Amino acid sequence: MLQLNNVKFPTRDFALRCSFSLESEDLGGFSSATDSSHQGVKPVMVRVSFLVPFSDAKVLSDIVKMAQAKDEDGDLVVYDITNKTANAFGMRKAIFDGEFACPEDNQRQVWPVSFLLKQKVSYAERVESRQQTETTEASGQGFEQVRAAVMSQLP
Template sequence: MLALDAMPIHVDALRVDMSMELKDQEMSGQSSGTDTSEQGDKGKKLTFSGRIPFIRVDSLTLLYTLASAKDEANTRKVYRIGHDIARALKIRTVKFTGRIQAREHDSLQAWNVSFELREHNSVAEQKEQRAKALTKPEQRENTRLKQALTDAEEATQ
């Protein structure tokens, strides 16, 4: 069973695939070295596929409504996910991404549907943000600039 913001999405024969990109770049140039530079862990992606019977057209409508929903900033809406695999992978919030597809089944009175949800604000992203916050340089008062502005103001009077 899949739920987004506690709204159940009824899809029969639901299958889930998980993927995660571990970004790196080769540093060897023209040599035969195997060194790489890590470029961070990207968010996990869950790909769902299954069937929705024609008699449950409201489930298909709900799926497309959720996929196209926007928030106050007119960006794709973030949902709290409820699913066993998401829980196991510690995925709490997701956004629709890529393609959402519904096509008629060849022999059943149903639609084959597939869609992708990408992790939003991943654990790796949160760790990176915390590390940046700890190493952020402290901004001090710029007394030279203040003094120059004061001197310029006095000179014009």
């Protein structure tokens, strides 16, 4: 089952696949060395697919509107995601990303829907943000300590 905010998605032939990339840069150059530099953990991507019967055209229309929805700043809407696999990957918020596909299957009278969801505010982002905040706070405290010491020595 997949739920974005309070909207539950169809479960007929439902499939969901989570993945993420561990980016690295090869430092070996033209040699046979295997050294690499870690470039970070990229956001979780969720590939979703399911079938919508032709008789449920409104369901398809509503999902398309969700995929295209923008907030007051003109950015894609960020959705709360509820799915045991996505949540196990640490994914709590997502946006629609990449291709949204929906060909007609006239033989079965369904629309095979597929799309990608991209993690928003990933665990790695939260850790980096926290580290930057701590560094900023620590350097700010250091400045205050130096300033206090200098001020105490002034007549």
